[in-house]
Amino acid sequence: MAIVELRFSALPEHVRTARLVAAAVARRAGVDEAVLDEVRLAVGEACSRAVGLHMSHDLDTPVRVALIEEEKKFSIEVGDAAPTASASAHNSSGSAAPAAKSDEDEAEGEMGLAVISGLVDDVEVTADDKGGLIRMSWPVIPEPVLP
Amino acid sequence: MDLSLSTRTVGDRTIVEVGGEIDVYTAPKLREQLVELVNDGSYHLVVDMEGVDFLDSTGLGVLVGGLKRVRAHEGSLRLVCNQERILKIFRITGLTKVFPIHSSVDEAVAATD
Numbered sequence: 001m002a003i004v005e006l007r008f009s010a011l012p013e014h015v016r017t018a019r020l021v022a023a024a025v026a027r028r029a030g031v032d033e034a035v036l037d038e039v040r041l042a043v044g045e046a047c048s049r050a051v052g053l054h055m056s057h058d059l060d061t062p063v064r065v066a067l068i069e070e071e072k073k074f075s076i077e078v079g080d081a082a083p084t085a086s087a088s089a090h091n092s093s094g095s096a097a098p099a100a101k102s103d104e105d106e107a108e109g110e111m112g113l114a115v116i117s118g119l120v121d122d123v124e125v126t127a128d129d130k131g132g133l134i135r136m137s138w139p140v141i142p143e144p145v146l147p
Numbered sequence: 148m149d150l151s152l153s154t155r156t157v158g159d160r161t162i163v164e165v166g167g168e169i170d171v172y173t174a175p176k177l178r179e180q181l182v183e184l185v186n187d188g189s190y191h192l193v194v195d196m197e198g199v200d201f202l203d204s205t206g207l208g209v210l211v212g213g214l215k216r217v218r219a220h221e222g223s224l225r226l227v228c229n230q231e232r233i234l235k236i237f238r239i240t241g242l243t244k245v246f247p248i249h250s251s252v253d254e255a256v257a258a259t260d
Binding site for chain 1: 168170171172201203204205207208232236239240
């Protein structure tokens with residue numbers, strides 16, 4: 001298993017960098033060329049969502065991206081440090097997330113998740129009070145065995 | 148690649164030619180452009196996306212916002228797009244039912260419905 005990790009300040013201008021790095025590593029890992037556009041879009045959506053969450057919660061911690069090359073699959077994990085809606089819903093203190101997040105931001109985040117779900121067959125979204133994690137995987141084409 | 152925007156008018160339609168990448172960083176520029184056009188009284192917009200290399204949900208959100216604004220003035224927002232990878236995003240979000248999508252600017256300008 002080989003891994004590339006990326007951490008970036010939650011700024012919109014860095015999302016493109018994450019997309020480019022993810023696509024480059026995915027290509028090297030053997031993800032089908034025809035699927036690279038989907039990888040680029042999916043990781044962009046996940047990072048945009050994470051950036052939005054960090055900004056709306058006023059967090060200065062970086063967004064985390066792990067690009068994991070395994071024998072038969074390539075996985076991307078995008079982690080945020082925001083107490084997400086699903087996690088804060090379980091927070092009975094009533095002082096959960098700040099109300100800075102507008103409905104429009106919320107809708108964009110949800111649209112991002114909808115795009116990811118539509119694009120990626122193998123996707124898992126989890127959240128706890130420390131933050132959220134989106135894990136996406138794609139199959140890799142095995143290298144041909146040389147004679 | 149950054150976002151490029153240019154506008155021109157054809158009859159009562161305003162063509163917004165978009166190039167480059169529409170993402171979380173650049174989408175606010177497109178939003179500003181659409182808001183400005185509507186504020187200036189342009190209610191029939193054709194967004195030409197043939198030069199767009201990348202579009203994400205933030206861009207979709209901006210287009211939906213533009214559509215809401217022109218509809219408030221009984222206007223229209225039509226898209227021009229032939230790129231499969233961009234069209235796919237409209238399909239998986241169900242937005243092909245929301246936006247009229249044309250294969251050329253001429254076709255979009257001529258459309259009435």
